[in-house]
Amino acid sequence: VQLVESGGGLVQPGGSLRLSCATSGFTFSSYAMSWVRQAPGKGLEWVSSINSGGGITSYADSVKGRFTFSRDNAKNTVYLQMNSLKPEDTAVYYCAAVRTFKVAVAAEYEYDYWGEGTLITVSS
DSSP states (O other): EEEEOOOOOETTTTTTTEEEEEEEEEEEEEEEEEEOOOOOOOSEEEEEOOOSSSSOOOOOTTTTTEEEEEETTTTEEEEEESOOGGGGGEEEEEEEEEOOOOSOOOOOSSSSSSSOOEEEEOOO
16 A cells, blocks of 8 residues: 655645555445645644545635545545645645545544655745
8 A cells, every 4th residue: 555645845824735545456436535634843733634425525614725636536536725825734645545435533443554755845
């Protein structure tokens, strides 16, 4: 099983980035997916979740209206479009897979599969 995040980097406040998480080794279309982040020196924070079919999404209040979570089941990939980025969005972003759609769950042990993460730095 692999979950490989990409698209991270340095961006100025107010800018945009799109993260991707390419997966393999499991039946992607049967799994809900989540993004979880960890800011420097802080704990894990749930960001967003999407159900297996892609029709249901949920967002943390801190990113609602700025981030959009989507998935392409034909490509076994999820995306996180991040707009109006703020310095407080600086973190390592992890994608995670789980059989049951979960909201506001950040702990790695709650998920079946977990990626290696990609770093987003929002700074001028």
